[in-house]
Amino acid sequence: MDLALPLAAWLVPVLVVGGVVLGLVADALDRRPSAIVLIALGLGGASVAGFVLSGSTQPGIAMGVLAYGSGFTALPALGYGLAALAVIAGFRRYATADRGPGMAALIALGSVFAHALLAGLDLIVLFVSLSGLAVVAYALVAGAGTRRAEESAVRYFVQGTIASGLTLYGLALVFGLTGGDASFLTGSSALGSVESRPALLALALVLSAFAFKLGAFPFHAWVPDAYENADSTSAAFLSSVPKLAALVALLVIVRGTLFQADLFASATSLLVAIGVGSLLFGSFGMVRQQSVARLLGYSGIAQVGYGLLAISSGDAGIQATIVFIVTYAVGASAAFIALEAVGRVRPEWDGTRAGMAGIARRSPLLGVALTVAMLSLTGIPLFAGFWGKLHVFAALLSNDSVVLAIVAGVAAVVSFGGYGSVIRAAYFEDSNVNDDETVGEWGGSPLVVSIVLALAILALGIVPLLTGISRVYALFSL
Amino acid sequence: MTLALLIAIPLAGALVSAVVGRSTAVARIIALAASLGTAGVAAVVWQAYASSAEALTYEFTMDGAGSFLRLAADGLSVPLVALTALLGIIAVLASWNVERIGTHMSLLLALEAAVIGVFLAADLILFYVAWEAVLIPMFFLIGGWGHENRRYAAMKFFIYTFAGSALMLVGLVLLVVLGGTGTGMPATPLPIEPASQTLVFWLLAAGLLVKIPVVPLHTWLPDAHVEAPTAGSIMLAGVLLKMGAYGIARISIPYTPDAFAAAAPILAALGVIGIVYGAAMALGQCDLKRLVAYSSVAHMGFVVLGLASGTELGLQGAMLGMVSHGLVAGLLFFLVGALYERAHTRDIGAFGGLGVTLPRWATIFVVASLASLGLPGLSGFPGEFASVVAGFGRFGFVIAVAGIGIVLAGAYTLRAVRLVVHGEPAATQAPADGLQPAALRDLDARELLIAVPLVALIVALGIWPRLVTDIAAATLGALASLAGTVS
Amino acid sequence: MIVAIGCAAAFSLGVYAVLTRRDVIAILAGAELMLGAANVQLVAFALSRGGDGAVVSSFALIVLVIAAAEAAVGMALVVTAYRRTRRTLVDEFGEVSG
Amino acid sequence: MMPLWFVLVAPIAVALVIAAAGRGPVRYTRWLALVGPVAAAWAGAERLADAGRETGVAAEAVSWFVTQTGSIDVGASADPIASIMLVVVGVVASMVVVFSFGYMAEDASQPRYFALLSAFTAAMTGLVLSTSLVGLFIAWELVGACSYLLIGFWFTKPSAARAAVKAFLVTRVGDVGLLFALALLWRETGTLVTADVLAAVPTLAPATITTAALLLFVGAAGKSAQFPLHVWLPDAMEGPTPVSALIHAATMVAAGVFLLARTWPLFEASETARLVVLIIGTVTALGAATIAVPQTDIKRVLAYSTISQLGFMFAALGAGAWVAAFFHLVTHAAFKSLLFLASGSVIHGSGTQDLREMGGLGRAMPVTAATWAVGVAALAGLPPLAGFFSKDAVLDAVWVHAPVAGAALFIASALTAFYSFRATRLAFSGTFRGAGHPHESPLVMKVPLVVLAVLAATLGAGSWWFAELLGGHAGLAIPIAVASTIIAGLSAVAGWALYKTGPAADDRLAGALGGLWRAAAGAYGIDALVMRGAAASERGAATASERFDTRLVDGLVRGIAWLARRVGREFNELQSGESQLYAALVGAGAVLLASLALWLGR
């Protein structure tokens, strides 16, 4: 165990786990608010450290397993940042509820698993982080405490059992085919020259594992229920950080390490199949949704479709995936945290579009945050989401799959049916309930966080116009 | 640097009035100052371009990074930018006493900045960014300050145009990928290989033709206009419709000339259909705003015909058509808006004899109507004349069908004049919703300050169209040679 | 050859259990079947392809521990759902849809 | 020498001044309206005086559109026919303005009236002077617009408003023909300067020449109210009578004839075009004459008479004698504007336009009656008045060219004499059948009548000078002259004698001629047909817009949106909430994915 391990590799996760442990101790001493603060500090510190270290350290592989430097530290840092924001946004909720600190801790540990999934180039680490994320997800959904939440969690768990079984079988296959070598770096060369049938089965099973974690079609069934019934802040975390990690991990595995041999050329069409499936299912499913969180659930499925299409389009897709997932993660968490703020501004909000009618007049800042998030998810220029979509289009078109690009375009338009209806409800519908006397206050920490995220989205949207795209997203490139 | 100012000033105005928009007076002053400032800079740019006659360019570079912010002003964009700046002032003045004026003014200025961005963009991606950025303020203007079913109209407007421009984005990116020259628009753009030109052309056309609008894709326009507030309608009719035609001239012709030449007959047919169909529909309308909206479809039909001819005369006709329609439609929407402010109805039957009760309003309305039907001596005629003559030159007698449109144009315009201005001052002056029939007061000083300059410009452009065509001649000449048919 | 078919059989029985058992706890049992079979398959396949016994065993051990942890969380879910609604039959939950 | 630009610009400036000055000083500012017409007449006369020396001042052309391959220029110059027209327009316009001082004395919006008159004069002179077809077209449509604004002067009267729109639209149909003639000529010759176009005519293909000529004729027919585009002129009588005198007798309606005269080489080169013009001219002449006979409104009689006389001119053009046509145009301008002004004085004096309510006005309004008599005699073509000479030239040319047409024109001239004397008898002899007591018009209205009467009488003498100036053949064809005089005389006497018993004669004639009389009275139903067509098209457009545009085209768009929602509903129902289904999805998905992978990678 040489301690000369570069800081970037171990400092960041240790900070988070340390924060969690201290938080739990504070919770034990019955001082919940300080527990949440400690967890949040752990996450925030890790995020800042991650960003700083990612720029300064030379990229490398720690312990032959954990990659660090540039993208491999910056992306997890973004994960930690979003997790920290989710915890801060849910501060009141976690500080008052009995299980609050537990939830916050779970979010923190979830982001550690995400880091491991993304940076760990090892079969065992892959399985552990996938399972870890699953456990965290079940708990976060069930943690909402309502009957519907627990029902969604049970349903999610039932699906999860089959998915983790398939995942294990897939990894067993890969582990066997590489001759018992768990590491991606050394194992993948052997994988290229193996009998094609088992290799392809392994590819399919691993793809299914990731598709389930990402909530892509046809493994998407848990997404709408889970996002609708979990707390908004938990949903903010679940819809951004695990997806960020899973998509990047899938990119590394398919393009960079295990399945890069031309034996696996069919990976592209598999990715396209589930990608287009998710895109269409999500976009069309979203249009009629009355419940905003459920709408964002379907939106999650649709957006993953774009990510998968990006991965499917070869080398051009690498930067596209990165840019897309960064902009999506920020957009998704901004959207959910804004919903949390709506809950605070109008406590008796029933979660539906009609329920939040005219909220923008009641709290203009919230209106702006919601609009920025929605427009970014649609992919409208001047917002971060546009650069993601643009790169996906460029990637698809550079290996001239024009039809796919058109399908992606049409899906974006249909999706505005959903996103636009939220803006419409917020701005143009007249609120039947007279807001003044209701007890809702100005919006509290979730509003502050959603404004911060909205500004980030605007910055990520407008700055590239001035400085060109590579400069802004170079930080995250692998 | 001045080009960047053209976008920066309205944007700054938008931000300031959004923040400080609480008090009406402050919002008004900021908005007026911003729009006047923009107009000033536009005049400077016009003068600079007129004297030097080679395109002004501006590129924002930060230590060598490949920035998308590349602006250029040439013969094609300078007149349209000037038109936008002018209509910006008119729109600001027209929304003098609107509720929630702060946000309204900021959206208006943001809209102006975005539209100027489209006209100045010398980068395919910046063009698209500005193109979409226009949708956002317009969406909120229609949705926030519209009338009864403004929500439906705002959503329809956004989704309809966004559907077109999504396909356009695919076309633009394909253009960048195939063109290989990066996203910047070189001064003399080299066309991409003919095989994929058709695909790129029709992908771009999807977005561009929706915006013009061309007939089968026009059904968003009447709803958007009926519901939009006066200032929104002025900007929507005045400049937003020009972005489509500008896009064809700026991107389709230089980058996909062969496909453009092949598609020219289809475009011409769409133009002619637009002329006749728009006029026929306008004849049947009883809502004044819908009537002017359909007349816009007819006018833009002439512009499309001019573009499709691909000759220099045709392009000059198209340019004139665009500028003139901007002025005429802007004036008409302002007048209808002013009438709506007084009588709270747009139904054509509710009025009559306004020539007696509102003489000033009536006189300007008659002048605007005559300009709208293309009476020589007013700005409508040169554009239509050049487009028809050029179109006829290229496509022959099939263009005669447009003649029906010209006659119908006279029919629906004069029908409106007959029902609104002529006839006995109807007893039904009482507004529809039973308000005490406010004695319909005639146009006041502010409103005259808006209308009279527009009328002056309409007459000036009618008498001497070379005010605009001279400045555009060089660029349009180059475009015409690109379009392969120079006549 | 035998191990492969045996594990495949056990695994698919596990799948069948999850899909047909109405009682969530039985579904948990099914999950155990699947993970157990996969674990054995993992060890057998890796060893047969020349994997080092220690690495394979460590991988299998970790998998074993994780499977247990997931089972525990699953059990917690079932118990809370039962305590609130006195029902554990999975198809009697039907409130969330659409 | 009166500069041309002044003739054009002055009336516009005057119009603006009169309008701006408003009602207050209108008594004084309205005199300014004379500036335009006098300037025009002066410039025309000057140029005619020294016509020998230089045919036309250099055209100050300026290019309206500049393109690399050619430019569209606009300019003005006065050649002989333009100078004659300037005089005609100038004189008639001046007389109308003076007459209007009296006729419009108590009208509230006089400024608008005189401003429009002045603007019209400017437009008319522009039309006449333009050296390029584009300039001509611009003035052409501006003349149409002024006529629209003047017919609809009393816009509070719904019938006037509707008549104005009708006039504008029908002439617009003609203008579209003219527009496409220009487009064709631009495409074929590359220029629109009249002289260059006409110079290039020999190089054009016959088909092009005929098409261009016919399109030009469509424009002319619109403006000069030839069949079938004549329906607007009778309704144009809704406007003030001086307006009818100026626009619908002398100037605007003559523009069509002027256009054909201006572009004569084009018609000369195309046999078929001239044939069409001849036929349309003759049909219109005869038809309009028959319709004029049973009319009871004095102004409608004169309106149909104008259509008929214009028919004569187009027949002459069709027969190739454009000089005769142009000479008839000039004389017609004189006596027809006289008759209109006289009818104006009659209406002003007797308070009615209906011949059946008039009678005995000869005694009450001697000057009007006398001048009317001169006009009517000239119209009927009785020697030695101007009408005789010009109509003879026309009859002679047509008879030589196409005897059938000649015969028709002889019948038409007979009818002309008949209805003109019928009207004279009904209005001026016998006892006054209307209410109140008619009175003579003031001096300011009588002076123009006298001046025009003098012109109507003496212009005949100018026929040889006219032919020599424009190159036509001089002298009279004796047999034609004698025949036409006899026919005209007999019909005049018949007209005069028949109506000794006043309006009752109409009933007797109606009984005798039966259906023909009623049909003629209703202008053979053409007008009704056109109006029904217009109303139907308006209603049709409304339902089309409602049904086709909103329901079908927009429906398509809403349909796509519904489809998207419908597909959305299908997907939502897939989320049925049964856990086993979710798990099954995962299982099935994995199996499908694996088999796809295996199948693809086989």
Next chain:
Amino acid sequence: MSANDLALAVTVTVMVAGAAGTVLTSDVPRLVISLGTFLLGVAAAFLVMGSPLLAVSQVFVYVGGVLVLVLFALMMVRRSGDEKPKVATRHDLGAAVIALGVFVLLAAVLGPVAADPTPVVTAPNEVGAILLGPSLVAFELVGVLLLAALLAVLVIVKGGEDS
């Protein structure tokens, strides 16, 4: 068929028998027993394949822990029921097809490829060396996972009181 293959065959058949038992029986005790036999079968398989550590931990963790858990839960749930505790199942053709599909896929693909391993005994200390050596990261992560699982259970269970 060496002795080792024979042993392997026996353990695998035990496993499959146990699995079949858990899936098909509707009687609670029999379900628990068959699940137990399956788990023991797995432990035996590990033993035969030469990894005693795995076998022992399998026994401890599963037979000791999970099995008891399952039994306890079943008993608790059925306490209120009067008749003999029954485990409801809803045999469904679709599920059978999917299960069969999975079986065919796995068996057909892996069958020809996966030979049975020749046993080489790995001592526990070797596994320890690996866990703390190259797979240290995975080992640490498992620790974090167990912490997360603990928190998860607490959060889920606590849900009941304060909502």
